Amino acid sequence: MKKWISWNVNGFRSVLGKGFADFFAAEKADIFSIQETKMQPGQADFAPEGYYAYYSSAVKKGYSGTAVFTREEPDCVYYGIEGKYSDEGRLITLEYPDYYLINAYVPNAQKELARLAFRMEYEDDMRQYMCSLNGKKSVILCGDLNVAHNEIDLKNPKTNVGSAGFSNEEREKMTMLLEAGFTDTFRYLYPDRAGMYTWWSYMFKSRERNTGWRIDYFIVSDSLQTKVKDALIYNDIMGSDHCPVGLLIDL
Numbered sequence: 303m304k305k306w307i308s309w310n311v312n313g314f315r316s317v318l319g320k321g322f323a324d325f326f327a328a329e330k331a332d333i334f335s336i337q338e339t340k341m342q343p344g345q346a347d348f349a350p351e352g353y354y355a356y357y358s359s360a361v362k363k364g365y366s367g368t369a370v371f372t373r374e375e376p377d378c379v380y381y382g383i384e385g386k387y388s389d390e391g392r393l394i395t396l397e398y399p400d401y402y403l404i405n406a407y408v409p410n411a412q413k414e415l416a417r418l419a420f421r422m423e424y425e426d427d428m429r430q431y432m433c434s435l436n437g438k439k440s441v442i443l444c445g446d447l448n449v450a451h452n453e454i455d456l457k458n459p460k461t462n463v464g465s466a467g468f469s470n471e472e473r474e475k476m477t478m479l480l481e482a483g484f485t486d487t488f489r490y491l492y493p494d495r496a497g498m499y500t501w502w503s504y505m506f507k508s509r510e511r512n513t514g515w516r517i518d519y520f521i522v523s524d525s526l527q528t529k530v531k532d533a534l535i536y537n538d539i540m541g542s543d544h545c546p547v548g549l550l551i552d553l
Contacts, residue, residue, distance in 0.1 A: 303531065304553050307331040308405065308444035310501070310518060310544035314339040314346050314369070320541035326350060331548070332373050337407035337446045339367035339391070358382075358391040367391040368445070370405050374398065383431045387424065395435075400553065401526075402435045406445035411466040418471060421448075425475035433482055436523050441484070442551075443521040446501075446544065451476045451486065454496050455516040467517060479521070487520045487549055488533040498535050501544045509543075520549040529553060 307329055311317040314336060326334060327350070334353075339346070342359050349355065353371040358381050360366040368391055376396035382388030396403045406428070411418045435441050449472045453459035462468045480486060492498070499514025508514065520533060534548030 304332045304551050305329065305548060306333045306335070306403070306442070306444065306520065306551070307534075307536075307546050307548045308335045308337070308518060308520065309546035310337040310407070310446040310542060312338050312340070312542040312544065314341050314348070314367075316340075317541045318346060318348060322541060323348065323350075325539055325541075325546070326371075329548075331371075333396075333403060334371045335394075335403075335405035335444050336369050337367075337405070339369050340364050341367060356394055356396070358388060358394050360391040361389045365390070366407055368394050368405050368407050370394050370396060370403070372396060372403075376403075383427050386427060392424075393428075401440040401442060402438075404432070404435075404441065404443045404445075406443060406447065408446060408448045410448050411469060411472060413466065415464075415466060415469060415471075418466075418469065422471060422475065425472075425479075429475070429479050429482055432479070432484065436483055440523040440526050442523075442526070442549070443484070444519065444547075444549070446517060447476070447519050447521075448517055449473060449476050450515045450517055451489075454494075455499075457497075457499070457513045457515070467515060483524050484521050485524050485527050485530075487522055487530050488516070488535070488547075490527060490530060491533050499537065500535060500547055504543055518544055518547045520547060522549075522551070526551065526553075 380395040450456040500518035502509035502514040532550040
């Protein structure tokens, strides 16, 4: 049984001062992926014993960025998608003998969907990339995917229609990804469970009121469905505007 965890930490250096190391040590994950590191290489003092560490940082300082800590050394590590998106540190792929693990921080469409065109291009590239990998071996995608797929995945769907993260365009891209041979592990196991969110605005006491969105995921190849044992949402873990999510899988 493998345990994988993913967390948008909204600033790695910041969350290191808020109990991240204690949570990391307690969970003993086989792979721990983080997004929105907001740092350059070498700026974080974190080197957990027994783990290999891989970072992808944005050219722009204090922006975006991803990292993966893994107990098992991968055969290969890839950054970006065929040369794209690595300038924003958005994607790391670890290749193992039987599967690929992708850690992704999907671009936000931003207010008034100002970056929607870029987001749509990214979604198409990501789907094609995952389908290409899936033709070779199973794929596991984790990260902040910046979309609440269905109404059950956010507290106030009616008032957020057309907003970044809940636009028809972004939701349709998620549908297309799932229909291409992939499974949202949380909804696979818990199709009707409401009130389970992974991100809350810092405004209006949103977390205290659980006025949130489920935008952080573990997505797996359909071929792995029966191997998924649990999908976790650690909504009691603080330190970021997101909470960690996890996957237990029999590989």
